[in-house]
Amino acid sequence: MKFTELYDELKSIYGELGKWWPGAREEIIVSAVLTQNTNWQNVEKALVNIRKYCQGDILQCLGKLSEQELSELIRPAGFFNIKAKRLKNLLQWIETYGYDLDKISTLDTENLRKELLSINGIGKETADSIILYAFEKPIFVVDAYTKRIVRRIFDIEYKEYDESRKLFEETFTKDVKLYQEFHGLIVEHAKALCRTKPLCEQCPIADCLYKSQKSKSGE
Template identity: 55%
Template sequence: MKRIENLYNELIKIYGDVGKWWPGTPEEIFVTAILTQNTNWKNVEKALKNIYKLTNPHDILKDLHKLSKEEIAKLIKPAGFFNIKADRLKNLLNFLAHYNFEVEKLKKYETYDLRKELLNIKGIGKETADSILLYALNKPILVVDTYTKRILERMYGIKENDYEKVQSIFHESYPRKTKLFQQLHGLIVEHAKAVCRKKPLCNQCKLSQKCFFKSS
């Protein structure tokens, strides 16, 4: 099997250093991890613009917690599914209230203990929980999304839908380093959006390895 360990170096040669990739303060990322569900980033930015008429990136958690779900829903309407997301966001904010919204305090806890707590919050799935862990709390865990599965299948011939199994393939192939996983996730998303789309632009792909993709 082709070595997945080469993917990071291949992608960074093409796209360069993407840094942390997910923008915002740690407090802001808790919110955008919910807002970005089933929508694009432009819509998230529109919702944030509404939110920042009342607060700022550092006080966003405690200030949103003071609002009712109905008030939150009005603010985040541009992000779509606003009633559902307001409910999920309120659940997350209630959880964070137990820690007095102190992100640094959360960072001291073990990764999988935090993950278990996040997954117990109604409306928080694995991808959202891991996005919070990786980008807001700087925990070394890879976020698995549609793009990750797509590139794993097309580049390496591995068709796997189970979240943990896909994640373990990458965890076993790379050292568990936060910055590396932040970059790798960002690079995979950048490549999937630019070239390896649902209908891929194979003639523009600069990856050296042979692709297993076959158009139907």
């Protein structure tokens, strides 16, 4: 299988996913931090706490809390003290724009990414998730699932995050909806079949280098 065929192959397996990351953009911004080093079920529990506590604009609501208060609210997401500090830093940056997400959205992708990456605790994956899903600008999100899928199917592995990102952006049309769905398809496949211990015998992708090598070795 050619790399250019990956999107259609995954879509044929999992169907239309649309915008994979759930929630309004305010929730996406928050959950992009909360999802670090945990599963979505834990993130959702933290979001439930936030929704119960905050009425109206959750970003302004959370921005008024101390780190300690914030950490208690997001406790279900794990690593809550670290995430509270990172989220607080992000909220302080948003506050410089008067919590006006439309104003932030006027930044071009490059400058928005630069500003997000200047925030202590916001790395490339988190920044790109916010850019793609909350501000709906075309940048591809590379996570551990993406690296695993590309490494196993195509035997392609880059040390640098942006090399992996550019592999997608230089191969596929820069399209927000495509990138959102494509990233979601990769995550779904990694969770369902291409796990840490892959279920190759159940995987419908025939043209996979990892599966082929595994078969030849008799594993």
